[in-house]
Amino acid sequence: xxxxxxxxxxxxxxxxxxxxxxxxxxxxxxxxxxxxxxxxxxxxxxxxxxxxxxxxxxxxxxxxxxxxxxxxxxxxxxxxxxxxxxxxxxxxxxxxxxxxxxxxxxxxxxxxxxxxxxxxxxxxxxxxxxxxxxxxx
Numbered sequence: 001x002x003x004x005x006x007x008x009x010x011x012x013x014x015x016x017x018x019x020x021x022x023x024x025x026x027x028x029x030x031x032x033x034x035x036x037x038x039x040x041x042x043x044x045x046x047x048x049x050x051x052x053x054x055x056x057x058x059x060x061x062x063x064x065x066x067x068x069x070x071x072x073x074x075x076x077x078x079x080x081x082x083x084x085x086x087x088x089x090x091x092x093x094x095x096x097x098x099x100x101x102x103x104x105x106x107x108x109x110x111x112x113x114x115x116x117x118x119x120x121x122x123x124x125x126x127x128x129x130x131x132x133x134x135x136x137x
Contacts, residue, residue, distance in 0.1 A: 002074040010089065011082035013123055017049045018081055019069045026050040033126070041126040048119040055115050056081070059108035088113050089120025 004012055021029045029049060034042035057064060065077045080099055088096040093113060100109035100116075 002079065004072055004074045004078075007074065007082060008086075009127060010120060010124055011086050013127075014082045014085040014120070015074065015078045016069075017045075017119075017123070018053060018078065019066055021049060021053045022066060023069050026053075037126040041122075045119070045122040045126050048115070048122040052085075052112070052115040052119040055108065055112055056104060059104035059112070061102075061104060064103075084112070085116045085120040085123075088116035089124060091117075
């Protein structure tokens with residue numbers, strides 16, 4: 001579908017976090033975020049992404065397809081996940097809800113949007129604290 005490096009920072013990190021969580025579990029993700037963002041920010045981001053990933057994968061309509069951690073490619077499911085995080089973080093609740101309905105059972109969609117917003121805001125806060133833009137303009 002595309003290349004991971006072509007995504008803006010928030011979306012790219014969302015996909016990388018999803019891949020890391022699937023490959024190494026919440027502990028591996030927490031270790032990476034702790035190293036990259038420092039303890040207070042890293043822990044908050046890791047907990048938020050753990051909740052998001054658990055909710056998303058537990059209620060998926062079908063298995064979420066993803067590439068390996070080091071793969072430069074971007075798959076359609078990964079792109080949808082990244083767009084969900086971005087739209088929820090930006091407060092575009094209706095658009096995020098439409099994406100969530102495509103990803104999980106309808107009863108789980110509002111919760112997924114909320115968790116995507118919390119994870120995205122935590123990640124955006126960590127990026128800002130590190131002096132890195134969360135979006136490339």
